[in-house]
Amino acid sequence: xxxxxxxxxxxxxxxxxxxxxxxxxxxxxxxxxxxxxxxxxxxxxxxxxxxxxxxxxxxxxxxxxxxxxxxxxxxxxxxxxxxxxxxxxxxxxxxxxxxxxxxxxxxxxxxxxxxxxxxxxxxxxxxxxxxxxxxxxxxxxxxxxxxxxxxxxxxxxxxxxxxxxxxxxxxxxxxxxxxxxxxxxxxxxxxxxxxxxxxxxxxxxxxxxxxxxxxxxxxxxxxxxxxxxxxxxxxxxxxxxxxxxxxxxxxxxxxxxxxxxxxxxxxxxxxxxxxxxxxxxxxxxxxxx
Numbered sequence: 001x002x003x004x005x006x007x008x009x010x011x012x013x014x015x016x017x018x019x020x021x022x023x024x025x026x027x028x029x030x031x032x033x034x035x036x037x038x039x040x041x042x043x044x045x046x047x048x049x050x051x052x053x054x055x056x057x058x059x060x061x062x063x064x065x066x067x068x069x070x071x072x073x074x075x076x077x078x079x080x081x082x083x084x085x086x087x088x089x090x091x092x093x094x095x096x097x098x099x100x101x102x103x104x105x106x107x108x109x110x111x112x113x114x115x116x117x118x119x120x121x122x123x124x125x126x127x128x129x130x131x132x133x134x135x136x137x138x139x140x141x142x143x144x145x146x147x148x149x150x151x152x153x154x155x156x157x158x159x160x161x162x163x164x165x166x167x168x169x170x171x172x173x174x175x176x177x178x179x180x181x182x183x184x185x186x187x188x189x190x191x192x193x194x195x196x197x198x199x200x201x202x203x204x205x206x207x208x209x210x211x212x213x214x215x216x217x218x219x220x221x222x223x224x225x226x227x228x229x230x231x232x233x234x235x236x237x238x239x240x241x242x243x244x245x246x247x248x249x250x251x252x253x254x255x256x257x258x259x260x261x262x263x264x265x266x267x268x269x270x271x272x273x274x275x276x277x278x279x280x281x282x283x284x285x286x287x288x289x
Contacts, residue, residue, distance in 0.1 A: 003034055006159070006201060013153070014149040014150060014152050014153035015153065017064070017145075017146075017149045018146045018149050018150060018248050020064070021060055021061075021064055021145050021149075022141075022146060022236075024059075024060035024063060024064070025053075025056050025057045025060040025141060026056075027096070028055075028056035028057075028059050028060055029053045029056035029057075031056075032052040032053075032055060032056055033049060033052055033053075036049070036052060043189055044054070048129075048130055048133060050130050050133035050134045050137060051133045053133075053137045054133045054134075054136045054137035055142070057136075057137050057140040057141050057144070058072075058077075058140060060145070061075055061077070061144055061253060062144045064145050065145075075140075075144050075145050075148060075206075076143075076144065076200060076203075076204060076205040076206040076207075077140070077144070077206055078205055078206075078207070078255070082205075082207075082277075083205055083207035084207070084209040085211060086203055086205060086207040086211065086275060087207040087208070087211040088211065088279075089208065089211065090199065090207065090208045090209065090210065090211020090212040090213075090214070091122055091128065091211045091212075091213075091214055091215035091233075092215065093211070093212050093214035093215060094211065094212040094213065094214060094215020094217075094218075094219065095215040095216070095218075095219040096215075096218040097212075097214070097215075097263060097264075097267060098216055098223065099219070099252070100263050101221060101254050101257060101259050101260045101263050102225075102254065104259040104262075104263070105247060105248050105249075105254065105257055105259050108243070108247060108259070109241055110240065110243045110247045110248040110257075111238040111239055111240045111241055111242065111243075111248055112238070112239055112241070112243060113223070113224070113236040113237065113238055113239070114236065114237050114239055115235070115237075115260075116224060116233065116234060116235055116236055117238045118233060119233065119234055119235040119236070123128045123233060124222055124234070124235070125220075127218060127232070128214075128218050131214055131217045131218040131221070132210075132214055134213075134217060135210045135211075135213035135214040135217065136210055137205075138167075138213060139196065139200075139206050139209045139210045139213055140168065140206065142163050142167050142170075142193065142197075143163070143196060143199075143206065143209055144206060146163075147163050147197065147200070149158060150152055150162060150163065150274065156284055159197075160193075160194060160197045160198070160201070161194075163193060163197060164190050164191075164193030164194045164197060165190060165193075166193075167189060167190070167192070167193030167196075168186050168187075168189040168190040168193060171189050171228055172229060173185055173186070173229065173252075174229040174251065174252050177245075177250075177252060178246075179249070180246055181245050181246050181249070181252065181256050182256075184218050184246050184249075184256050184257070184258055184260075184261060185249070185252060185255055185256035187261055188255050188256065188257075188260045188261055188264055189255065191229075191261070191264035191265060191268055192216075192264060194268045195210060195212070195264060195267055195268050195271060196209040196213060198268065198271040198272060199212055201276070202271060202274055202275070202276030202277065203276055203277050204276075220232070220253060220254060221233075221234055222234040222235055222257075223235070223236055223238070224236045224237040224238050225238060225248075225249070225253045225254050226249070226251050226253030227253055227255075228252070228253065228255055228257075229251070229252045229253065231251070232253075246258050247259070252283040
């Protein structure tokens, strides 16, 4: 029984740590969301669910760090000059990926844009705050404590594939989408998980993946495309032509486009060849999980 829970180094196996982290995050998140419902109607809109689930993931990460007598910075949650620079580069990179995909779909006569008369800077600013909370939550959940404990128990490539699969499974897919479009969307989400995971592996920090995640989601929404199936109100609205849905992604967004599949594949390949900027934290050698 001891070997089921304890490894050769006499510590709790990484798999149980990962499961415990996910359960803690779920418990904290459920509690905070329940508490939000108790708030007055005038206050409730000021406290978004993405912010609450990020705080839940942060609390779970902090508690796990305390139990292991480490710090949040050891999980890549650092705020310094280097992190700010990587965060900014990430935003630019994520925005650039959106522009490449949108340009490709446009050149293939998939859509054209019309100006959205309701598009306002205030709406985009509010959206940026929400997207930041989403990016922080998902990166802490999938490339923070749990991912890093997986790296202690298995080789980086296997950990990256495992958590990219979890990343793809965790995203909802719209009902009524053709099977081929859902398949493309799932592949793209898997590749996005690989891309973001490589951003962490190459920097040993969360700033770059959070920046890429934010840049992709926010610019995608600002251009009027759906974000993982969620409708967005941007400065422009795409008008889709009589093109296959697998080309444009339709209402789901460019994350269901084969153009994204090509761009993400190239980005993952490029990151896999990049040696990175050096590790902040030295990972222990691979030990039994």
